[in-house]
Amino acid sequence: MLPTASLSRPVAAAAVLGVALFAVRTVGQAPEPARAPAAGQHGPGTGHHHPPVPEPTNLKVLPKTLTGEQVHEIMHKWEAQLGVECNTCHAVDPNKKLPNGRPDLNFPDDSKPEKETARLMVKMTEDINKNYTSKVESKRSNQESAKEVTCGTCHRGHFDPPAFVPPPEHGHEIHDGPPKAGEKPAVPH
Numbered sequence: 584m585l586p587t588a589s590l591s592r593p594v595a596a597a598a599v600l601g602v603a604l605f606a607v608r609t610v611g612q613a614p615e616p617a618r619a620p621a622a623g624q625h626g627p628g629t630g631h632h633h634p635p636v637p638e639p640t641n642l643k644v645l646p647k648t649l650t651g652e653q654v655h656e657i658m659h660k661w662e663a664q665l666g667v668e669c670n671t672c673h674a675v676d677p678n679k680k681l682p683n684g685r686p687d688l689n690f691p692d693d694s695k696p697e698k699e700t701a702r703l704m705v706k707m708t709e710d711i712n713k714n715y716t717s718k719v720e721s722k723r724s725n726q727e728s729a730k731e732v733t734c735g736t737c738h739r740g741h742f743d744p745p746a747f748v749p750p751p752e753h754g755h756e757i758h759d760g761p762p763k764a765g766e767k768p769a770v771p772h
Contacts, residue, residue, distance in 0.1 A: 634682075635651075636650075636651035636652050636654070636655045637651050638650065638651050639651055639654045639690070640690075640691045641690075641691035641693070642654070643702055644702045644705045644706060645657065645705075661701075661734055663735075663740070664733060664734040664735035664738055664739075664740065665734055665735075665738045665740070665741070665742055666738070666740040666741050666742055667742055669688055670688060671697055671742070672695055672697045672698040672701050673688040673689065673690050673692070673695065673698065674688065674689050674692040674694050674695050675687075675688060675689070676688060676689035676692070704734070708732050708733065708734070711732045712731045712732055716730070716731060716732055
């Protein structure tokens with residue numbers, strides 16, 4: 584296991600795209616019919632309007648058949664799972680301004696390393712789900728296999744995944760790695 588400090592921002596950004604894999608499987612299969620958003624979601628009448636979403640270009644990992652709205656939904660899921668904003672992976676376009684005067688983002692631009700890392704993490708998540716979790720039987724009888732891995736599985740709303748600290752069980756100390764200088768090795772019980 585890598586220490587949290589060794590993970591770079593690009594690696595974490597890639598995890599954002601990793602969540603998309605799960606979303607792609609659900610959203611990318613077939614477009615859902617338009618429906619009114621639930622309370623608290625973005626959409627007409629909620630106060631959270633976004634301009635029409637253009638058709639995506641420069642898709643290298645996500646299916647090229649996705650609509651702009653589908654990609655927009657996937658990206659917002661990734662944002663939530665990583666606790667980031669669009670500009671984490673997408674470069675600012677100095678030549679375009681939003682109606683509020685702030686600079687717009689250049690979504691097809693690949694100049695930010697976080698975007699490539701996100702793509703890498705999407706591929707990693709897809710590989711984990713296809714070649715590993717799909718082959719693990721669930722302990723629950725109503726599920727065929729273990730749940731799919733998403734960006735949120737590791738990131739849990741944080742750009743850099745928080746370190747996992749297992750709780751002590753049955754009064755045993757948990758040792759992470761070899762004993763430190765002066766420390767006695769753990770004796771199995």
